[in-house]
Amino acid sequence: MPTEMPTLHMVCGKIASGKSTLIAALAQQPRTILISEDVWLGALFADQMSSPADYVRAAARLREAMAPHVAALLRAGVSVALDFPANTVDTRRWLRDLLEQTQASHALHVLDVPDDVCLERLRARNAEGTHPFKVTDEQFRRISRHYVPPTPEEGFSVVMHKAPDKG
Numbered sequence: 001m002p003t004e005m006p007t008l009h010m011v012c013g014k015i016a017s018g019k020s021t022l023i024a025a026l027a028q029q030p031r032t033i034l035i036s037e038d039v040w041l042g043a044l045f046a047d048q049m050s051s052p053a054d055y056v057r058a059a060a061r062l063r064e065a066m067a068p069h070v071a072a073l074l075r076a077g078v079s080v081a082l083d084f085p086a087n088t089v090d091t092r093r094w095l096r097d098l099l100e101q102t103q104a105s106h107a108l109h110v111l112d113v114p115d116d117v118c119l120e121r122l123r124a125r126n127a128e129g130t131h132p133f134k135v136t137d138e139q140f141r142r143i144s145r146h147y148v149p150p151t152p153e154e155g156f157s158v159v160m161h162k163a164p165d166k167g
Helices: 019-026 037-048 052-075 089-099 115-128 137-144
Strands: 007-012 032-036 079-085 105-112 158-162
Touching: 007 019, 007 089, 019 032, 019 079, 019 105, 032 037, 032 052, 037 052, 037 079, 052 079, 052 089, 052 137, 079 089, 089 105, 115 137
Parallel strands: 007 079, 007 105, 032 079, 105 158
Antiparallel strands: none
C-alpha cells in the first residue's frame, strides 16, 4: 500500500493558456492518471455541441458522471490530473465537494497567460486540426468573460504559472 497521499491536480486558465499541456506533464508522475474533459466530451457529446450553451450542458453532465469515479480513484490512493477547466466559482465548488469526499491533497494550477498569447496559440491549434474542438476568436472572447480567477476564500492550494516573456 502506498504511503504518499494522493493528489488531485486541477487547472484554471483561459482557452489555449496551456492547461492540457501542463496537466499532461503532471500526469507523468507515478501513480497518477489523466482524465481529460475534452476527450470525454468529444467521445460522448461531440454531435450535440455546437454552441457554448451546449458545452455548458454537456460539461455539467460529464462532471456529474465523473465525480464518483474521481473520488474513488483518490480514495484508492491514485492521484488524478484532472483536465477540466476550474475557471468559475461553480466549477471550483464542484471540485471542493469532490475533494471533501476524499482524504486527498490538492493543487489548483492557475495559468496566468495574456489574451494575445492565448489567441496566438488558439489560432495555431485550430490550424493544426489536432484538438477535438475548434474555437473562434469571438468564442474565445465570449467564453473568457466567464473566467473568474480563484480567491483565497475558496480555500485551494494555488500554484501560479505565468507565461514566459516573449523576447
